[in-house]
Amino acid sequence: MTVPPVSRRDRKKAATRQAIADAALQLFLERGYDQVGIRDIADAADVSTATVFKHFSGKEALVFDQDQDRESALIAAVRERPSGQSILDALRLHILDTWPSIEEHPQAAEFTHLVDSTPVLRAYAERMWTRYTDSLSAAIADEVGVDHDDLACVALARFVLDIPALARGRQDRRAAVEAIFDILTHGWEPPGKRPAP
Amino acid sequence: MTVPPVSRRDRKKAATRQAIADAALQLFLERGYDQVGIRDIADAADVSTATVFKHFSGKEALVFDQDQDRESALIAAVRERPSGQSILDALRLHILDTWPSIEEHPQAAEFTHLVDSTPVLRAYAERMWTRYTDSLSAAIADEVGVDHDDLACVALARFVLDIPALARGRQDRRAAVEAIFDILTHGWEPPGKRPAP
DNA sequence: ATCGCTAAGTTGATTCGTTGCACTTTTCTT
DNA sequence: AAGAAAAGTGCAACGAATCAACTTAGCGAT
Numbered sequence: 226m227t228v229p230p231v232s233r234r235d236r237k238k239a240a241t242r243q244a245i246a247d248a249a250l251q252l253f254l255e256r257g258y259d260q261v262g263i264r265d266i267a268d269a270a271d272v273s274t275a276t277v278f279k280h281f282s283g284k285e286a287l288v289f290d291q292d293q294d295r296e297s298a299l300i301a302a303v304r305e306r307p308s309g310q311s312i313l314d315a316l317r318l319h320i321l322d323t324w325p326s327i328e329e330h331p332q333a334a335e336f337t338h339l340v341d342s343t344p345v346l347r348a349y350a351e352r353m354w355t356r357y358t359d360s361l362s363a364a365i366a367d368e369v370g371v372d373h374d375d376l377a378c379v380a381l382a383r384f385v386l387d388i389p390a391l392a393r394g395r396q397d398r399r400a401a402v403e404a405i406f407d408i409l410t411h412g413w414e415p416p417g418k419r420p421a422p
Numbered sequence: 423m424t425v426p427p428v429s430r431r432d433r434k435k436a437a438t439r440q441a442i443a444d445a446a447l448q449l450f451l452e453r454g455y456d457q458v459g460i461r462d463i464a465d466a467a468d469v470s471t472a473t474v475f476k477h478f479s480g481k482e483a484l485v486f487d488q489d490q491d492r493e494s495a496l497i498a499a500v501r502e503r504p505s506g507q508s509i510l511d512a513l514r515l516h517i518l519d520t521w522p523s524i525e526e527h528p529q530a531a532e533f534t535h536l537v538d539s540t541p542v543l544r545a546y547a548e549r550m551w552t553r554y555t556d557s558l559s560a561a562i563a564d565e566v567g568v569d570h571d572d573l574a575c576v577a578l579a580r581f582v583l584d585i586p587a588l589a590r591g592r593q594d595r596r597a598a599v600e601a602i603f604d605i606l607t608h609g610w611e612p613p614g615k616r617p618a619p
Numbered sequence: 620a621t622c623g624c625t626a627a628g629t630t631g632a633t634t635c636g637t638t639g640c641a642c643t644t645t646t647c648t649t
Numbered sequence: 650a651a652g653a654a655a656a657g658t659g660c661a662a663c664g665a666a667t668c669a670a671c672t673t674a675g676c677g678a679t
Contacts, residue, residue: 263665263666275667284664284666
């Protein structure tokens with residue numbers, strides 16, 4: 226939850242931003258991403274197209290309005306973990322706690338479908354996560370006490386941020402997360418043969 | 423190296439494609455990616471803009487003309503590895519053999535700078551690699567004898583394909599590759615503190 | 620209270636990547 | 650040599666995004 230804006234100006238600004246995001250999401254869900262133009266969104270929100278781009282960096286960003294909170298939460302999970310808990314455990318538990326329940330929420334079903342069925346949105350979502358590599362790896366490096374650009378920390382951050390893409394579409398997301406963390410903790414081994422179905 | 427085309431038609435097709443790619447790269451290096459339009463490239467290659475898009479899926483693809491060979495080589499390294507060699511070793515040795523020498527080649531310096539200094543190209547390059555996840559993970563799964571969508575194999579493929587992005591800009595690329603494979607082999611551990619400079 | 624300053628929003632034009640369509644030219648097949 | 654298939658052309662058009670000049674509304678300090 227973000228701090229509520231103070232001045233009237235800020236409130237109005239936030240209001241228009243919200244109006245644009247709401248209008249966009251509704252239209253996207255109704256007609257599909259590619260069947261909605263920026264002008265449609267601007268008209269629905271009763272603003273000009275230029276205003277849309279003042280608030281959002283591009284069309285894709287209209288869809289992912291609040292997913293930045295998940296990044297802050299992830300970093301907080303590392304920085305404020307209980308003493309004695311390893312970084313890997315903190316990440317694992319936090320992810321198990323929050324991500325699957327978010328994505329399994331019934332309201333999110335059509336949203337997930339929208340993203341999955343639109344290639345440009347899939348691409349944007351993936352890049353959105355890996356773009357957070359810098360801040361997450363900085364947090365990890367701080368906790369360990371090494372330079373921010375320490376390779377092991379950057380790599381771990383990157384691998385952890387790959388998890389949403391890897392776990393997407395799995396029947397049992399929790400098991401998927403556990404399996405990936407097992408690789409990160411103990412190293413990769415050839416999986417045993419599965420019984421043929 | 424790809425097999426030379428057979429018929430005259432194929433040769434001409436390859437020639438125009440090459441002319442477009444050459445013109446594009448030269449202009450990009452001269453003026454910078456954003457300062458060159460598709461129409462400039464088409465004029466320089468003496469074709470119409472429509473022809474450019476017949477050969478390349480988009481503007482970014484003009485820059486990465488031959489990087490697909492590296493993917494095939496990577497998969498071959500897994501499939502045709504010496505018997506008794508582990509998959510991880512095969513990947514590690516192949517990458518150490520080929521990638522750093524390619525990127526340290528002097529001719530590639532300005533190309534690398536072009537990509538690094540153009541955000542949209544950086545993004546495309548990253549996505550280009552992770553897009554190969556499917557074929558690499560399929561190769562790994564085949565060698566291990568499990569389903570193509572086995573999570574551990576997909577995860578390994580993804581992590582290995584993250585390596586270019588992680589090793590980019592490191593002073594010692596070989597050491598970086600080794601360090602990342604160490605994580606993938608034995609699991610992640612907090613790195614020891616470095617001596618303060 | 621009000622006077623400017625700043626930031627939000629508008630309007631309209633403009634650039635640029637990309638696609639579609641109807642058409643011509645070249646090459647392959649038989 | 651005829652006709653099918655594919656490469657390329659020319660042009661118009663669409664949508665996303667940006668820019669410049671302008672209007673409006675809220676803010677802060679006198």
